[in-house]
Amino acid sequence: MTTIAAPVDPECDPRVRAVFDDIRATRRTDHVNAFWRHLAFDAALLERTWAEVKTVMATPSALDPLTKELVYIAVSIANGCSYCVHSHTAAARAKGMTVAQHADLLAVVALAAKTNQLATALQVAVDPAFDQATRGAD
Amino acid sequence: MTTIAAPVDPECDPRVRAVFDDIRATRRTDHVNAFWRHLAFDAALLERTWAEVKTVMATPSALDPLTKELVYIAVSIANGCSYCVHSHTAAARAKGMTVAQHADLLAVVALAAKTNQLATALQVAVDPAFDQATRGAD
């Protein structure tokens, strides 16, 4: 069941082909997963989305690649995106996530969701000590 | 505005006092933030919640303390918990989060939310390669 028929032969479109080639090269795999094959229904949306994924996830930055995948999984769980939980859990394993780290991640996500509910239920006002507005730039 | 009046003198209750003492000792601070002071309206709920926070967040485990805070912030953003975003951003700073790491965290959270929506919109079926069900235990 899907809401978009994936193009039968998406790489006929040279813009799609270029993105798929870059996905294969960046990830060092022949597998272009279903998300990209469906997003290929619109070349511009595919290009912009891949460009952002590549910039944020595949470019060296302040956080290491595994930490970024853990954050990605956490957000995907909180948003209830089944596909994304699957694909990013697989990606995290490929980047070295151990079973113990996976369990730890789930413990933090579950605890955060729990205390999020409690704070929302209590409607606690934010402690002035947490405010950054009255400080100068970091 | 709050839905619960924080107890005026919560530490009269020895169970509450014991939790607050442990919070101060564990965090090496005199400040018991508003979340805990409000949750003190029910000593059992306070005890169980703090016990879990201490176990998950303040006990050495497979993920380092800063990574756990980053995941906590990510979930709190996705769940729209204003109080929690404030308190855990402050906690992450206290554990060494740099401005560059903060910006990187936000870039990943924002990207994840975006692709979560796209995958949900397309209702893409999960690639068999991502499934763990047919494998043995890790």
Add this chain to the structure above:
Amino acid sequence: MTTIAAPVDPECDPRVRAVFDDIRATRRTDHVNAFWRHLAFDAALLERTWAEVKTVMATPSALDPLTKELVYIAVSIANGCSYCVHSHTAAARAKGMTVAQHADLLAVVALAAKTNQLATALQVAVDPAFDQATRGAD
């Protein structure tokens, strides 16, 4: 801060006046809370929304009034609606919710949010025993 200016004198409109009169009579109070005074910007939306609230919440049905308020609070917490958490916590108190019941409610909501995240993280397939599709009507 609001996105709609509440009408200055909403009861000039007889349709709004009729709804406000019914709110006051049904709830036995002179206070028409801010939600309704803002929703009065569109008489038809106000009428339909109040009619549904009255039917579902103020008409005797299979669940008692307090249980319905507890469910309303739970959904409002999960959806992160600050106004609704406030107004329905107040309503539940007015209908007799004790402090112990409030604490119990929060414990269940927090636990549910936690196991929701775990089940979503694991992407567990539903046990056939839980399925109703192969049964006849209840």
Add this chain to the structure above:
Amino acid sequence: MTTIAAPVDPECDPRVRAVFDDIRATRRTDHVNAFWRHLAFDAALLERTWAEVKTVMATPSALDPLTKELVYIAVSIANGCSYCVHSHTAAARAKGMTVAQHADLLAVVALAAKTNQLATALQVAVDPAFDQATRGAD
């Protein structure tokens, strides 16, 4: 997998039959989709829900029918409702949504989800210029 067994012969109940007849007439189709066939487990809930859908979606109003479907899809994506994303994407196509409009819709939904996260992460205070509270009625 479902949590409610759809009634085997729902139209035995004249209240259900009347709703189904109205669905068929309003939509000019013989197909009563699964949502309504399951909701038929409670005639009153079915009647009220269909009455609202008909009033809001099938009655001429300030927004045209396709725009209303696009908004419906957007909310269904944000709420992660798989069934609703499917049914309302199909409905939007039936009302003339082009592939280019679909791609545009997804780009806006994805962008909104992204900036929602950023604004929540930053906890930016609302600009006074956006407030309507200090103005008179529109």
Add this chain to the structure above:
Amino acid sequence: MTTIAAPVDPECDPRVRAVFDDIRATRRTDHVNAFWRHLAFDAALLERTWAEVKTVMATPSALDPLTKELVYIAVSIANGCSYCVHSHTAAARAKGMTVAQHADLLAVVALAAKTNQLATALQVAVDPAFDQATRGAD
């Protein structure tokens, strides 16, 4: 499709076996449902999660067992957790939920979600009458 391979023979681990035995004894059934069999990938996470479920849901408290299940279902719907909606709807039936109560629950959940959106859309300020902050402890 799952992100974790359930351990093939989880009860080899005595910690897992003890939890499963307690689940069977507490619920008076031989069926350990899939959630727990998957969570068994990490014995500590399994132990802590079950301990909390048992404390909150299976210990006599201020709310009766069926009311707690109704709240659990409501949160699971709002969070879009398919597995949890299935398992807790089944649990509520086992604890005596009637079809009329189920329909009533759904009516309240649906109404709450609707007014949550309206209040969020209007950004209504909370009525001072709903505030508990200026009162003493209950």
Add this chain to the structure above:
Amino acid sequence: MTTIAAPVDPECDPRVRAVFDDIRATRRTDHVNAFWRHLAFDAALLERTWAEVKTVMATPSALDPLTKELVYIAVSIANGCSYCVHSHTAAARAKGMTVAQHADLLAVVALAAKTNQLATALQVAVDPAFDQATRGAD
């Protein structure tokens, strides 16, 4: 209250200044709203976010500018982003949204949230008629 201190003099950074100039030119206003002034804490994140907003929202495309704002508001409501609901409601007014259109938008958003909950509660299987997977490309 904010989690990031907005830079005191953000336009000292030529990259920030270039973005702010483009915002002012694109929107024909001197007002750079708080979201952008806070996001300026990281020039790269600011640049990428504005570039996407400009491409998606300010470039002629398959949907007209007002429809895109309505979708943006709908997603922001569903995600509970207070700031975004305010800023995009103001933007929609500026692009011509009437009070009647605003009321209509809220009616659709509220209805969608309601039926989202019902469909999730019932766990209805998607009708085969809604599936696009077995069709060729549109």
